[in-house]
Amino acid sequence: MDELAARAASLVTRHPRDARLRRVGTSRAGTPLWLLSVGHGSRQALVVAGPHANEPVGGATALRLAERALADPRLTEGADTTWNLLLCLDPDGSRRNEGWLAGPYTLDHYFRNFFRPGFLEQPEWLPDGADAAALPETRALLGLQDELRPFLQCSLHGVDVGGGFVELTHDLPGLAQRVAHSATRLGIPRELGAYDTLYWPTVGPAVYRIPPPRRGDLVAAITEAAVENTWFHPCRHGTVTAVVEAPMWGVAAVQDGSPPADRDAVLRAVSRALRHDTRLLEGVLARIRPHLAAAPDAGRLLAPVDDYLLVGPGLADAWDPDTDDAGAHPLPPLSTAHLAALRIAGRRLALRTAGLLHRLVRDTGHDPAGVLPDLDRLIDRWCADYRDGCQARWIPVARQAEYQARVVLSAFDLAHGRTRVRSRSGEPGWGTRAAVPMHGE
Incomplete structure (x- = not known):
């Protein structure tokens, strides 16, 4: 600045x-x-x-x-x-x-x-x-x-x-x-x-x-x-x-406008991953929340965490072709580019949440719940998916x-x-x- x-x-x-x-x-x-x-x-x-x-x-x-x-x-x-x-x-x-x-x-x-x-x-x-x-x-x-x-x-x-x-x-x-x-x-x-x-x-x-x-x-x-x-x-x-x-x-995949080979299979996988990741992160948050009373500025870091964890399950239901919510709010016709963007978006919610939790624990100066190794593994794995699975390039x-x-x-x-x-x-x-x-x- x-x-x-x-x-x-x-x-x-x-x-x-x-x-x-x-x-x-x-x-x-x-x-x-x-x-x-x-x-x-x-x-x-x-x-x-x-x-x-x-x-x-x-x-x-x-x-x-x-x-x-x-x-x-x-x-x-x-x-x-x-x-x-x-x-x-x-x-x-x-x-x-x-x-x-x-x-x-x-x-x-x-x-x-x-x-x-x-x-x-x-x-x-x-x-x-x-x-x-x-x-x-x-x-x-x-x-x-x-x-x-x-x-x-x-x-x-x-x-x-x-x-x-x-x-x-x-x-x-x-x-x-x-x-x-x-x-x-x-x-x-x-x-x-x-x-x-x-x-x-x-x-x-x-x-x-x-x-x-x-x-x-x-x-x-x-x-x-x-x-x-x-x-x-x-x-x-x-x-x-x-x-x-x-x-x-x-x-590169976000500019592929071709019809997907198996739309529903990709949507199921993306939805399942988002639900799984959200549950993992809710568990991490539950472990650290009791220790945050004295953490500096914890409220400002927790607000987006709570937002992301609130939104994740609803998005997973909206994208999943097997849920009632998907039928109530039908998805538009989807190209390969759409599916790539949804995969990236689901992973983004998880990574942002994990990153904020990692930062929150670091800012306290100690890790009484022992969550930093778990968060490190999640961040490394999910970033590798972006880098190797999605071919994300700087x-x-x-x-x-x-x-x-x-x-x-x-x-x-x-x-x-x-x-x-x-x-x-x-x-x-x-x-x-x-x-x-x-x-x-």
Whole structure:
């Protein structure tokens, strides 16, 4: 986090006329929320990095986008646009991941140092609506959206294991082709059946339409993104939001759109593994919970553990073709890519939980229940499944950031070529106008 802020400040020092850095809020722990703005155009683009604590690539992407905008006037003066780059929305959570950021970039090192807050402490969520937003980070972002009224908002996310994809609040025709081009050039697998978007409309390969938020219980919200969020909040201003996901470890199988040889057998295996792993981890948690009363910050680490253990059995039932729940909520047609994504997602829940428990015990400074050897064996085995079974391969940071930057620039080009119009009924609509010249590819 310190390096990110220092590099942004250095960029402003080198470009004092065209770049500005201002504090737009403060985190729960007192960390400044920094907004880097480039250009002086009347139209605003907003880029939000670091909404999820374990997904750090967005900060590197934001700096890369700032450098591009400063180097190419077509992105600023030529497009009458100001680029507003929020360097990190969850700096407190991001600091908790700094244990793995310097490497080595191995799966076991990542998961043993993993942190991501519980669902109710993730700042893009509005489970009780915008007016009741409790987190200062959330309120800062909502205020920024209402101040800027951006025509485009890009939320920069990372996929730990899998492939790249994009989620949109409004269609941007042509984006899927541009994503495919950038992904191919950079060797980034596209996730053609992303777990996050299992029930969402597909508007093109690896590009999905986010359904409008609706009220629902917590489990439904977690698995279906049903609650209100900061992606939709600025729609009242005519904003298009693109959630841009870039993978850290790529898996080629997530871009295999062919029909699976035996769909039900794979689903049974994935569901069975998730149930088994959840029971193992519930047992570990039961062993250590009595010893956590004096553990520093145990509640913050236990919240996501409880979330994951709550969600796991329900997902296993939803995916299992032999359960009543699967019949009540039928799965859409599934490709080989979908099945690969579900396998990765089930294992991810287990690994994140094991990593958080491992970290929790380490933070206490002792292991009275003797669980660390068991957790080490589970983490090693499950990481080996990712590495050897799924063929997960590390993607260098520069390629992650370049891919994400190119997708943002593609969305910018397409969104800038559309202007808000009013239909006869007075409702906001979208009409087209000449597109901005595309930067790079």
